[in-house]
Amino acid sequence: MSHTPHELHDEFPDAAAQIHALKTQDKRFAALAERYHVLNREIHRIDSGIEPASEDRTEELKKERLSLLDTIQLALKASEVSP
Template identity: 55%
Template sequence: MSQHTPHELSEEFPDHKDKIHALKESDEHFAELAEAYHQVNRDIHRMETEVEPVADLTEHELRKRRLQLKDEIASYLR
């Protein structure tokens, strides 16, 4: 279990804050990826804090989805 802290993109990629912002403004696909990441991340945070408890498998699948999105975002930032 995590420390119940959100994994915001600015925290995950602190050296790329400006690039993330610029890509959100200029690249529609990146903006969609970032929004999907934020939504999944918020859902996981609500599950971790038991605001919206779910089955372990559901939480695990969402964590896998967050990692996939993070990997795709990281490839944009390279």
């Protein structure tokens, strides 16, 4: 399988260990990361022509992905200041 852009470790390359730790310690973060992964794969299949979708649907999915990224980034920042 080819490399899929927009994976969390690509989006936050300096936070790989932090992402892994949060996924194992924080159920909410783990759910966000899983939703992001599923959504990202769906977008990749659409962009690759494997799965058909309208432009509106594709745009909707990409907006949701961006929103998830914002939420994940906030969670990463919040965990940096937590003990």
